[in-house]
Amino acid sequence: MSTSTMKSVGQPLLEVRNLKKHYAVRNSLGKTTGYVRAINDISFTIYEGETYGLVGESGCGKSTTGRTLLRLVEPTSGEAQFNGNNIFDLNRKELRGIRKDLQMIFQDPHTSLDPKRKVGYSIEESLIINGVKSKEERKRLVTEMLVKLGFNENDYNRFPHEFSGGQRQRIGIARSLILNPKLIICDEPVSALDVSIQAQIINLLKDLQKQLTLSYLFISHDLSVVRHIADRIGVMYLGNLVEQGTTEEIFSNPLHPYTKGLLSAVPVINESSEREKIEITGEIPSPINPPSGCVFRTRCPFAFERCSQESPAEIHVGEHRSVKCHLYDHK
Numbered sequence: 001m002s003t004s005t006m007k008s009v010g011q012p013l014l015e016v017r018n019l020k021k022h023y024a025v026r027n028s029l030g031k032t033t034g035y036v037r038a039i040n041d042i043s044f045t046i047y048e049g050e051t052y053g054l055v056g057e058s059g060c061g062k063s064t065t066g067r068t069l070l071r072l073v074e075p076t077s078g079e080a081q082f083n084g085n086n087i088f089d090l091n092r093k094e095l096r097g098i099r100k101d102l103q104m105i106f107q108d109p110h111t112s113l114d115p116k117r118k119v120g121y122s123i124e125e126s127l128i129i130n131g132v133k134s135k136e137e138r139k140r141l142v143t144e145m146l147v148k149l150g151f152n153e154n155d156y157n158r159f160p161h162e163f164s165g166g167q168r169q170r171i172g173i174a175r176s177l178i179l180n181p182k183l184i185i186c187d188e189p190v191s192a193l194d195v196s197i198q199a200q201i202i203n204l205l206k207d208l209q210k211q212l213t214l215s216y217l218f219i220s221h222d223l224s225v226v227r228h229i230a231d232r233i234g235v236m237y238l239g240n241l242v243e244q245g246t247t248e249e250i251f252s253n254p255l256h257p258y259t260k261g262l263l264s265a266v267p268v269i270n271e272s273s274e275r276e277k278i279e280i281t282g283e284i285p286s287p288i289n290p291p292s293g294c295v296f297r298t299r300c301p302f303a304f305e306r307c308s309q310e311s312p313a314e315i316h317v318g319e320h321r322s323v324k325c326h327l328y329d330h331k
Contacts, residue, residue, distance in 0.1 A: 010048030012081075013183055013215050014069070017043045019078035021061070021068050025288055036287045038064045040239035041078075043314075046183065051209065051216040053230030053247070055223055055262070059284060061239040062219045063107075066185040069217070070104055071095055082183070100130055100179035107188040109168035113160040120146075120156035123175045130179060145174045149204070166197035170204065177208065185217045190225060202229050224266050227251060232320060235259045238287060238295040245321040255323040257300045294326065302327060 021039040024032045039061045046052045054062045067073045069080055071087060080087040085098060106112035113122055120142050127138045143153050149170045160168055169189060176184050186205070190198040206229060208214060220226050226233060226247070233250045235243040235258065243256040254260045261280035282299045285291055291298050297307040304326070312324040 012045050013048045013083070014046040014217075015081040016045070016069070017079050017081075019043070019065070019068065019080065020076040021064055021073060022076045034288050037239045037290060038287060039068065039075075042234075042236070042239075042241040044234050044241060044244060046215055046217060048182075048215055049209070049213050050231040051218050051229050053218045053220065053226035053233040054236060055220055055226050055233060056236035057284060058221060059287070060236040061287075062221075062236050063187050065236075066104065066187050066217060066219050070099075070102060070185060096129075100126075101182045102185070103176040103179065103181040103183075104185045104187060105169075105172050105176050105189045108192050109165060109172045110160065110192075112172055113168060115160055118157050118159055119163070119171050122160075123171070123178050126175065126178050141178065142174075145178055146171075149174050164197075165193050166200060169193060169197075169201055173201075173204065173208070177212070180212070181214070183215045183217065185219070187219045188221070189218075191220065191222070198225065199228075205229060223262055235262070238285060238290055240295055240324065242296065242325070243323045245318070249318070249321055255317070255321075255328065256296075256325050257302055257327075258296050261299075294324075 019039055019042050020037075023036040023038060025034040025036060027033050042065070044052065054065060056062050064073060068075050069087065075088050078088070082098060082102060085094070087095070087098070090098070113119065120139070123142045123145065124138045127141060132138050132141070139156070143156055146155055147153065151167075151170070160171070163171065189205075190201050193201065202225065205216065209216065216229070218226060218229055230247050232244065232246050234241050235250070235256065237258050243250070243254070243259045250259065251263065254263055257278060258280070260276055260278040264277045264279065278301060280299055285295065285298055291308070293309050294300070294303070294307040294312050297303040300307070306326050310326070312326050312329060314322050314324050315328050316322045317328065
């Protein structure tokens with residue numbers, strides 16, 4: 001890997017290949033009339049010790065991707081190799097065995113915690129499920145984790161409503177870390193927080209990554225947030241992964257018109273005004289009836305005849321750089 005554009009990371013930890021998730025649409029008689037293509041044949045790799053940012057507008061399929069990888073939602077097809085196992089082939093018992101290595105931080109720290117349970121138990125529950133039978137050992141591990149994340153020992157016996165939004169999200173992080181996972185899927189983990197608290201949580205995640213050699217799949221609609229944590233970025237549009245590259249490459253030289261449009265909406269300070277500005281107009285098409293050919297063509301200022309007739313193939317333009325756009329396919 002090129003250390004000039006991304007930090008040195010380890011071996012592939014998660015390899016997602018040709019992942020699809022389609023939801024059947026049925027009429028009042030129960031007959032299938034179509035499909036919502038929430039995820040439409042995407043592939044990407046996450047390496048040990050890196051953060052892969054998955055970005056796009058609401059409804060593009062990025063959160064569904066995270067939930068599918070955890071089998072909270074079952075895939076339509078594809079594979080996800082994690083530690084030598086295809087997650088989608090595992091039975092319930094086998095899946096439970098890898099869950100300790102694959103955890104999730106949810107978007108809303110308020111609704112992801114049981115308001116009737118003390119936060120200590122909410123964190124401890126994973127230890128119970130995974131066979132830590134000693135109550136004293138569980139409490140010790142939970143208390144140590146709370147202290148690591150800036151709480152004190154007495155916070156073990158408090159309820160979620162007694163904490164601020166940022167504190168509740170740190171409790172959610174503690175819950176995801178208690179089993180010493182290898183990969184954490186962060187589903188919009190700061191979008192419900194104030195900007196100042198967002199920065200604190202991002203810095204905490206980066207510090208924990210260094211301490212514990214964690215990998216993250218960081219899902220967000222906000223490119224300015226992803227810029228501060230991701231090593232590489234994948235850009236999703238209407239269920240399709242349209243561009244991938246290092247964070248530096250995406251921000252300095254975006255290739256896909258959709259990526260350029262997203263970056264045009266990000267406020268910048270003291271940056272060259274030479275960056276191409278593209279305004280994305282129009283509504284996102286329905287995933288039930290997406291446009292023919294390139295799904296972005298109805299909003300793309302560069303669309304030409306071929307875009308309506310043929311879906312663009314993935315074109316590799318570097319070691320970790322790819323784009324799906326006919327503008328770069330010179331056949």
